[in-house]
Amino acid sequence: NAGVTQTPKFQVLKTGQSMTLQCAQDMNHNSMYWYRQDPGMGLRLIYYSASEGTTDKGEVPNGYNVSRLNKREFSLRLESAAPSQTSVYFCASRDRPNTEAFFGQGTRLTVV
Amino acid sequence: QQQVKQSPQSLIVQKGGISIINCAYENTAFDYFPWYQQFPGKGPALLIAIRPDVSEKKEGRFTISFNKSAKQFSLHIMDSQPGDSATYFCAASWGDYKLSFGAGTTVTVRA
Numbered sequence: 052n053a054g055v056t057q058t059p060k061f062q063v064l065k066t067g068q069s070m071t072l073q074c075a076q077d078m079n080h081n082s083m084y085w086y087r088q089d090p091g092m093g094l095r096l097i098y099y100s101a102s103e104g105t106t107d108k109g110e111v112p113n114g115y116n117v118s119r120l121n122k123r124e125f126s127l128r129l130e131s132a133a134p135s136q137t138s139v140y141f142c143a144s145r146d147r148p149n150t151e152a153f154f155g156q157g158t159r160l161t162v163v
Numbered sequence: 164q165q166q167v168k169q170s171p172q173s174l175i176v177q178k179g180g181i182s183i184i185n186c187a188y189e190n191t192a193f194d195y196f197p198w199y200q201q202f203p204g205k206g207p208a209l210l211i212a213i214r215p216d217v218s219e220k221k222e223g224r225f226t227i228s229f230n231k232s233a234k235q236f237s238l239h240i241m242d243s244q245p246g247d248s249a250t251y252f253c254a255a256s257w258g259d260y261k262l263s264f265g266a267g268t269t270v271t272v273r274a
Binding site for chain 1: 165169172194195197204205206207208209212214252256257258260261262263264265266267
């Protein structure tokens with residue numbers, strides 16, 4: 052049982068380049084999340100999807116877009132990467148509100 | 164701004180000692196308060212969670228204390244072990260699916 056799988060694990064981008072971070076879960080969970088983790092800032096919510104076909108902004112959505120491709124997959128896109136987007140990105144999923152959220156292993160992104 | 168404020172940012176404790184991490188919130192609609200543990204290079208994992216209708220929950224050496232009137236909750240790690248060295252996050256959520264995290268506390272247990 053893989054849980055939440057993120058790809059890639061590491062990525063280096065040049066300023067202005069675009070890329071998509073992929074996330075897939077095999078637990079049949081309804082809701083999925085994208086967070087970024089920065090030193091001293093904890094985990095900040097970028098976007099979330101409460102169910103297939105819906106997406107909503109979190110605390111720090113600027114510069115990002117998301118797609119809930121189906122119930123399993125939730126992707127995060129950076130259209131024009133900036134150095135301020137250097138961070139570790141985590142995808143998570145959970146079945147219902149107020150239940151355990153399961154996290155992937157993270158993607159370490161560096162924008163130079 | 165973060166909806167959950169966590170302190171301290173880091174702490175060092177001797178093996179066998181007690182680690183205490185505190186969190187405070189403002190949104191009285193929050194009704195689920197989990198704690199997550201994260202080891203270097205890994206994603207966070209649920210450690211223990213509490214709902215506001217109880218004042219304390221204990222699982223092994225980990226205890227959550229919850230003070231609804233003060234809008235505060237804390238994690239106590241009893242008999243701290245080197246394997247407990249990790250970053251701990253408090254969090255809070257309510258029925259809109261969002262889960263808001265504190266800034267994290269790095270705990271180092273010295274042998």
